[in-house]
Amino acid sequence: MATFELSPEVRWSDQDLLGHVNNARMITLIEECRVRWMHEIRAGHITGGGLLVARQTIDYLIPVMYGPELKMTVTVKKLGNSSFTVNTRGDQDGRQVFDHDCVLVHIDRNTQKPTPLTPELRSVFEPYLQN
Numbered sequence: 001m002a003t004f005e006l007s008p009e010v011r012w013s014d015q016d017l018l019g020h021v022n023n024a025r026m027i028t029l030i031e032e033c034r035v036r037w038m039h040e041i042r043a044g045h046i047t048g049g050g051l052l053v054a055r056q057t058i059d060y061l062i063p064v065m066y067g068p069e070l071k072m073t074v075t076v077k078k079l080g081n082s083s084f085t086v087n088t089r090g091d092q093d094g095r096q097v098f099d100h101d102c103v104l105v106h107i108d109r110n111t112q113k114p115t116p117l118t119p120e121l122r123s124v125f126e127p128y129l130q131n
Contacts, residue, residue: 001075001127001128001129001130001131002075002127002128003073003074003075003128004033004036004037004040004041004073004074004128005071005072005073005074006032006033006036006037006071006072006074007069007070007071007072008029008032008033008070008072010029010064010066010067010070011066012066014029014066015066018063019063019065020063020064020065020066021063021064021065021066021070023058023060026058026060026064026090026098027056027058029070029072030058030072030088030090030100030102033072033074033088034074034086034088034102037074037086041124041125041128042124043121043124043125046118046120046121046124048109050106050107050108050109050115051104051105051106051107052104052105052107053102053103053104054083054103054104054105055101055102055103056100056101056102056103057100057101058098058099058100058101059098059099059100060097060098061095061096061097061098061099062095062097063097064090064092064097064098065092068092068093069092070090070091070092070097071090071091071092072088072089072090072091073088073089073091074086074087074088074128075087075089075128075129075130076125076126076128076129076130077101077129077130079117079122079125079126079129080117081116081117082105082106082107082114082115082116082117083103083104083105083106083114083117084103084104084106084117084125085101085102085103085104086101086102086104087099087100087101087130088100088102106121
């Protein structure tokens, strides 16, 4: 299974009053990782930008702290007819700190309705599909 890894820059200003990275900032860091992955595999060129974030869930396992490197790993959890689920795992100091799933729906930009994933799109996601 292929993976995409990114260690985003966590800034001092990303912390909240409790001294850990703010939960809203985490969603932004995860989005940046997912977008960079999609850019690397050229999925945006294939979809024509017709993707809708339909659902996101995140389990924070332990606080993400400023300072230690945060490593994010992207895989695909599920491929459906017109949607797919991207999983992003966060690790810091050798421990998993969060688990994030994002359901993306392939849509027709003109009608704004779901449209089936093309064979070309499936072929770029399949190497990342979790077993």
